[in-house]
Amino acid sequence: MLNFIFALVLGVFFGFALNKAGLTKYHKIINVYRFTDMTVLKFMMTALVVSMSGLYALRGLGLITFPNVPATYIVGNLVGGIIFGFGMALSGYCPGTAAAGAGEGKLDYLIPGLLGFLVGAVVYGLTYDKVFPVISALANYGNTTMPDLWNLSPFLTILTFTLISLLLFYMIERVGWQRKESNQ
Amino acid sequence: MKFILDYIRKDEWSPYVAGVLLGLVGIAAVWASDSLLGASGAFENIAGMIGKAVAPAAFDNMYFNFIMPPGITYGVMLVVGIFFGGMIGAATSGTLKWGKKDSANSDEQWKRIFGAQTWKRWLIAFFGAIILEYAAGIAGGCTSGLAISGGMLLAPAAFIFIAGMFVGGIPTAWLIYGKRF
Structure with missing residues (x-):
């Protein structure tokens, strides 16, 4: 029960962050794929730097253990990601931003979004046993992390990711890795 | 204080500031409830609930019985929270679309x-x-x-x-x- 209340509260902050980042707007999502607005990338990489630093620090201090790590099965992760990008470029949302946009009162998020996710979920659930066992068996490394898989120091892995992120942010903000919107 | 309130009322934050907030939410999810964030799973749970009510035979398979069992799960609560989070975010900047002409x-x-x-x-x-x-x-x-x-x-x-x-x-x-x- 308490966990459900946590989920609700965490969800509120999550949806709030999505709204304030502007990701509940169609153009913010599509424009990352046109390189005219890199907000999605800045938002996600910042969130990753903060959360990976915090989580590995807390685990290092013995304050938390990690929940089940999402499984790595290269072909499925990649093919799923490609199809996901296709869907994202069409609709201009993903399941999380659609839920937040729906709360804002955007009916093009609430109705086709919710219905589409439910239809997709049904189709997936009914075809699961023909698709998932096959694709997840290919190049499957299990519930692993990069430090475990390659015997790296988590600290250096996070430091590397942070430096890559900062470099990318610099290139986007200062070196013009973001295209100008050609107004028509 | 006024600066913070003014910032909260802004329609769009710096993505770096909003990203820090999301990062903290990610940490809090693990710390407080030993769980990860996620939105897509909730729709599987709800689809299973509807499916089992409408066509129980068709939805009596491994996926809807064991992999993503139907019901109000942690993930469903999270998505409900996201919905209200979006609503609160838009309300603070006066950009709610409910009932507005361009909402569709x-x-x-x-x-x-x-x-x-x-x-x-x-x-x-x-x-x-x-x-x-x-x-x-x-x-x-x-x-x-x-x-x-x-x-x-x-x-x-x-x-x-x-x-x-x-x-x-x-x-x-x-x-x-x-x-x-």
Whole structure:
């Protein structure tokens, strides 16, 4: 029960962050794929730097253990990601931003979004046993992390990711890795 | 204090500030409830609930019985929270769309490129949403459940998925925008 209340509260902050980042707007999502607005990338990489630093620090201090790590099965992760990008470029949302946009009162998020996710979920659930066992068996490394898989120091892995992120942010903000919107 | 309140009322924050907030939410999810964030799974739980009520025989399979059992789960509560979080965010900046004229086709850029017809936006968004949910199933999560949640634990899966998102998204945007890309 308490966990459900946590989920609700965490969800509120999550949806709030999505709204304030502007990701509940169609153009913010599509424009990352046109390189005219890199907000999605800045938002996600910042969130990753903060959360990976915090989580590995807390685990290092013995304050938390990690929940089940999402499984790595290269072909499925990649093919799923490609199809996901296709869907994202069409609709201009993903399941999380659609839920937040729906709360804002955007009916093009609430109705086709919710219905589409439910239809997709049904189709997936009914075809699961023909698709998932096959694709997840290919190049499957299990519930692993990069430090475990390659015997790296988590600290250096996070430091590397942070430096890559900062470099990318610099290139986007200062070196013009973001295209100008050609107004028509 | 006034600066903070003024900032909260802004329509759009710096993505870096909003990103820090999301990062803290990701940490809090693990710390407080030993769980990861994720949105796509909730729709599987709800689809299972509806399916089992409407056509119990068809939905009596391994997936809806064991992999993603129907019901009000942690993930469903999270998505309900996201819904209200979006609502609160828009309310603080006075940009709620409930009952507004442009609520059915909400984005100016969409209208400029594809026109003002609501049915067109809804049809394409609907197919996009089906594809998103199916793809999240194959990949093992969506932007929140795999890219963010997996990435913060340094799972290779997350970074492969993010690369895939761009490999799929860039050509699609290029195709549908044509000369306007």
